[in-house]
Amino acid sequence: MGNIILDSGRRGVKNAYFLCCNFLFKIPYFYVLNANFANKMQVMEKYRIPMVPGPVAVPPEILEVAAFNYGSPDLEDEYITLYKSTEKALQKIMHTRHKIVIQTGEGMLALWSALKSTLLPGDKVLALSTGLFGYGIGMMAETLGCEVKIMDFGFNESIREFELVEKAIREFRPKMITMVHSETPSGTINPVDQIGILKEKYEIPLLYVDAVSGIGGSLVKTDDWHIDFCLGASQKCLSAPANMAFLSVSEKAWEIIEEVGYVGYEALQPFREAVKKRYFPYTPYWQGTAQLHKACQLILEEGLSKVLARHEKVARYCRQRALEMGLELFPASDAILSPTVTALNVPPRMKWKKLDEALRAEGVVVGGNYGTLAGKVFRIGHMGTQANLEWVAQAMDILEGVIKKA
Numbered sequence: 222m223g224n225i226i227l228d229s230g231r232r233g234v235k236n237a238y239f240l241c242c243n244f245l246f247k248i249p250y251f252y253v254l255n256a257n258f259a260n261k262m263q264v265m266e267k268y269r270i271p272m273v274p275g276p277v278a279v280p281p282e283i284l285e286v287a288a289f290n291y292g293s294p295d296l297e298d299e300y301i302t303l304y305k306s307t308e309k310a311l312q313k314i315m316h317t318r319h320k321i322v323i324q325t326g327e328g329m330l331a332l333w334s335a336l337k338s339t340l341l342p343g344d345k346v347l348a349l350s351t352g353l354f355g356y357g358i359g360m361m362a363e364t365l366g367c368e369v370k371i372m373d374f375g376f377n378e379s380i381r382e383f384e385l386v387e388k389a390i391r392e393f394r395p396k397m398i399t400m401v402h403s404e405t406p407s408g409t410i411n412p413v414d415q416i417g418i419l420k421e422k423y424e425i426p427l428l429y430v431d432a433v434s435g436i437g438g439s440l441v442k443t444d445d446w447h448i449d450f451c452l453g454a455s456q457k458c459l460s461a462p463a464n465m466a467f468l469s470v471s472e473k474a475w476e477i478i479e480e481v482g483y484v485g486y487e488a489l490q491p492f493r494e495a496v497k498k499r500y501f502p503y504t505p506y507w508q509g510t511a512q513l514h515k516a517c518q519l520i521l522e523e524g525l526s527k528v529l530a531r532h533e534k535v536a537r538y539c540r541q542r543a544l545e546m547g548l549e550l551f552p553a554s555d556a557i558l559s560p561t562v563t564a565l566n567v568p569p570r571m572k573w574k575k576l577d578e579a580l581r582a583e584g585v586v587v588g589g590n591y592g593t594l595a596g597k598v599f600r601i602g603h604m605g606t607q608a609n610l611e612w613v614a615q616a617m618d619i620l621e622g623v624i625k626k627a
Contacts, residue, residue, distance in 0.1 A: 268584070271602075272601045273586055273588045274405050274562040274602030277458075277460050277605040287508040294501075300507055301499060303511060303514055305496060308321040310514065310517035311453070319472075320475075321467055322489055324465065324467065325464065325503070327456070327464070333487045339396075340365050340367050342367065343367070345367065345369075346362040346369045346395055347369075348400075349372050350372065350373045352406050355404060356371060370389065377551055379410060383419070394425075398425055398428050401430070408550070408564030409559055418447070428449050434457045434561050435561060436453040436458060437520055439560050449471040457604055529560070532604065539601055548565050551598045573595075573596045575627075576599065579627075
């Protein structure tokens with residue numbers, strides 16, 4: 222734990238990460254090549270009790286705002302008003318005054334945007350890893366030609382050894398520190414605030430935080446934690462479809478973005494004055510923006526503090542029930558547990574495939590895992606609409622019954 226490494230030797234993890242990241246972009250081609258698969262998708266029944274860790278169940282209020290033929294977002298004042306209103310709502314949820322960039326695409330778009338818009342070959346990146354995504358972000362930076370050091374704490378841990386992190390920062394002097402706030406495959410939270418303190422102490426230019434599965438379900442204080450890029454997406458705690466990405470961008474980050482001058486679909490620079498100039502780098506997705514806006518409204522109407530408390534309450538219940546039925550939590554005893562997802566070890570007497578099949582037969586769908594955790598750890602996603610005590614209670618009742626029959 223706490224070792225700085227250049228190559229972890231985890232080929233399975235690396236391959237699984239890029240497979241996970243790229244699967245979204247392979248789907249259209251798969252539809253064309255496999256008509257049978259497409260037909261199956263058309264008749265697929267809804268999950269009766271959805272407990273996947275995203276994309277989560279989308280409520281009717283969010284679905285219905287997309288069932289409308291909006292005008293051209295390039296031409297209408299109403300779209301600019303909607304974009305600005307969505308940005309303000311996200312700023313409240315993320316506790317930031319920084320500009321929010323709202324993009325058309327899944328969360329990986331935001332992750333790549335921040336990296337490609339600020340990093341050049343040879344730049345130093347310190348990637349703090351406590352799971353698949355923390356490790357994977359380091360791999361992403363490596364593909365851009367950066368000098369990357371991955372500080373791996375173990376996939377079942379939270380970042381703890383701050384003296385080792387400080388030593389790495391002091392000696393390596395990275396341009397960017399990357400980390401994950403809520404590590405979905407591991408079911409853990411990382412103390413971003415402590416890394417933010419070190420970032421400020423050593424005047425590191427950029428702190429990059431993947432908060433995709435935390436925003437809207439776990440406290441995220443972007444400005445207080447000195448985050449330069451706080452990355453989010455629509456399909457997790459916000460409970461919207463997986464079609465929008467967003468990220469906060471600090472003033473320091475904007476300076477570096479201008480210096481690097483990256484040009485491409487993921488480029489952030491064109492967004493800096495997009496609203497002011499009424500000129501976006503590509504045609505915005507009005508329906509997706511409307512759904513994201515509605516998702517933010519629902520959170521703010523319920524009250525952010527109440528939403529976060531609901532997630533904590535449901536998470537505690539889920540973990541308690543799991544322990545009572547003899548299941549083991551995957552995170553280590555000293556790890557910080559995520560309020561949005563619970564990661565559990567597959568029972569020794571069962572295979573993941575059989576467990577998944579048995580749960581699906583009862584209408585419950587949970588998440589499996591990837592890389593070294595595949596077949597060993599499964600996840601219950603109690604985020605967004607699924608942070609619902611009644612749903613989780615039903616799911617845990619069914620899970621307990623399945624385990625007793627095994």
